[in-house]
Amino acid sequence: MDLHKLSLKEQLEGLKKSEFTSVELTSHYLKRISKHDEKFNSFITVTEENALMQAKAADERYKKDKSLPLDGVPIAHKDIFCTKGVRTTCGSKMLSNFEAPYSSTVYTKLDEHGMVMLGKTNMDEFAMGSSNETSYFGPVSNPWDTEYVPGGSSGGSASCVSAELAPIATATDTGGSIRQPASLCGLTGIKPTYGRVSRYGMIAFASSLDQGGVVARSAEDAALILEGMSGHDPKDSTSLKLPSPDLTKNLKDSIQGMKIGLPKEFFEQDMPSYVEQSIQEAIETYKSLGAEIVEVSLKNINLSLPIYYIIAPAECSANLSRYDGVRYGYRCEDPKDIEDLYMRTREEGFGAEVKRRILIGTYALSAGFYDAYYLKAQKCRQLVANDFTNAFESVDVILSPTTPGTAFKAGEKSDDPTEMYLQDIFTIPANLAGLPGISIPCGEHGGLPLGMQLVGNSLQEDKLLQFAHSYQSNTDWHKKMPNI
């Protein structure tokens, strides 16, 4: 049986009905990984032994009728989530041999739900990048066409789910790192409201923007897992004091009479005709499902990219100061003195993109520049958030493309950072405003998939998933998988 062709939900049901065991399911995926991942490089670490142990334990629980909510279903974790006893690299030479002495809340929660970890997925170094080309462990390729990038920074997570080497994977999103690779790999990727998923043990890039989520093959699968990983965590002071939301309850409700906003500023931009066409078709589908289409204005949205490239680097410049070679991680050979230890450890341990952002951030926070850059960016960030608040007074969700186009070729943008940064132009605003966003497949071009993005009001992940599920119940884009 092609177990990987079953949806995650079907796998869970199969396990419950003893149609197959978790060991069988897990072994099936492990075999696929060892057979195919050479082509994609989507895993940094495969935890085969550990996975089989967890699977065996899940099977035991099923036998004893003491199963957990997601018992025995495999998952891949982005290598940004600390996992005790398994190395956590964050895609960097700096942490290439780092084994965390503790586990992230996300890992712990899913572990307590019975999920089986297949391994740790590749990513752009410290989650900085949109093509997964900045990883110390080498680039990841797109299963739809290995000459193309899978997007980033959660490129490994998207690649492995798209190649069906895992039924689902965790991911993180600071400016689009879940939604952009989901769009480029034909997957459903959701970034919840800031504070929904604990950041404890999720290695920080830009603390006020980072948020954990998942890439999955459908909204239904994503809802199941996101529910398991959400909820208040006293170890994260920015975590919302709310219980995990019920994301499956309203999933199948009709969207009849609900309103979709189209931000005119997005649609005024030059976009390839195939993107425009795919989005138009999606809009038509939604109309046919009873949704009302309304034009909205997000008048400060054009500030998003410059705001992001002040705030994210500023926060990262401080967040990455701890990698100094003193306590753990990479340390340069034979340092002369402390200055030399710092300089060479960081010079040798970080890649070019990480250094670029540390430099930008350090500059933006420097005396004399702080007011003009950081402070102004924070004020503008509030304006962007206000635009969304106003828009959500008249609409339920906001629809746009997820990315300016389909996947690009490896190496095509890696020499031009600003061109690369434009990849996130549609996704960044949701991070600035702390809002939930989802990308779902809605078309293809030249054999590569393309996604649309829905952004919801604060805490309305359930509504986003309802819209996504409604679309996926009436279209087949999400069912198309690459031939690997």
Add this chain to the structure above:
Amino acid sequence: MNENLNNWEAVIGLEIHVQLSTKSKLFSGASTNFGALPNTQACNIDLAMPGVLPVLNEEVLKMAIKLGTALNADINSPTSFARKNYFYPDSPKGYQISQMDKPIVEGGYLDIETESGTKRIGVTRAHLEEDAGKSLHDDFEGQSGIDLNRAGTPLLEIVSEPEISTPAEAVAYLKSIHSIIRYLAISDGNMAEGSMRCDANVSVRKKGDLELGTRTETKNVNSFRFVEKAIQYEIERQVHEIESGNTITQETRLYDSQNNTTRPMRSKEYANDYRYFPEPDLLPITLEKDFIESVINDMPEMPNEKKERFVSKFSLSNYDADLLAADKDIANYFEEVVKISDSPKLSTNWIMGELSALLNNENLNIKDSKVSSDKLGQLILRIEDATISGKIAKDIFEKMWISGKEVDEIIQDEGLEQVTDDKQIEAMVDEVIKSNPEQLEQYRSGKDRLFGFFVGQVMQASKGKANPKQVNDILKSKLEK
């Protein structure tokens, strides 16, 4: 160079770091106990492991609110944290979590006693921040060790306005802060262990000048005496530099207590641009009015309030009341003694005199006094009811100190009860007069000075137990006969 100092005045501001006596650290659950083996009290958060996040220990909010209230300051709500960025091995995150724009305490003052009366010193702000670890350079050849036990320990940094004018005022201000934090039980204030540390900003200007001179910051001066000496040195050094035609460099200096000098720190030991920005891992904290009020209601009587009460209730002098009230433990001891003895003045004298002397001798805190407040109260009661004389009381007190016995036990065991029976004293007086006819003759012929001789003889005969006043009275009447 001293003769020139009269033309100059100093402008001094103090930054005092107070280590808060919480059980766990500011942002982690690790213990704050002093003196544990290196790195045994540093958890993943203190070690700045990738992915860890700070969670505020809310106990510090109460402590800061109490301090702010005692300093007559405003409590900011919301109050927020900021990152102060600098690289140093004992700063594991590469930044310190501190407060910048919205410190929890802002705009207060403190009245201190100076030679020329009460002086009000403004308190600019007090903010919460985490302590750094320690670099250990001595034990490792060619390498440095890092002990992160102290990393993350909560500190309150109390910043004064530059309104202090002399080293003595600086010490008075520092002692007053010390007294307040001890009263509030928010810190043990132990300067030797670093629970209270002081940085002094000092500049000098010609008397009458309005413009401020260039200031220096002298760091980590760890005793009241050193604060006085370091500031005095720095004032003299700056005056000397300027009078020699040099200029003062704005810099951070270290006090060297062995040579009583200050020296500039290497520029690498401090960074100039800390690139402060709001700490994104901690949301601004709103302090509800009810919460603040409940904390304030929970505050003990403060030293200045206590002093005023001692003056009005016990009719003590300002001076005595100030001395007693400065230390909470001494003040408590005093009140317990008075409760029994019912004699505030005598109790004050005994505590500040005999008891202080013995405590100092053995380097003891009043809490560890070998004579409890109860026992001292009883002793004073026996003086008051004339069971013993003041002189005998001093001997008994020393015996109590050594043996731990009650005053009445010693009086009884050693028969030290004062003789107050007129007849008994008369008998002794008669005996003394009879056995000293020569002296009697001389006295009666006008040698008044011999009166003391007779008193001495009677006291000796009574082994010091006769009531001196009665001895005097009786002797006088008998000798005149």
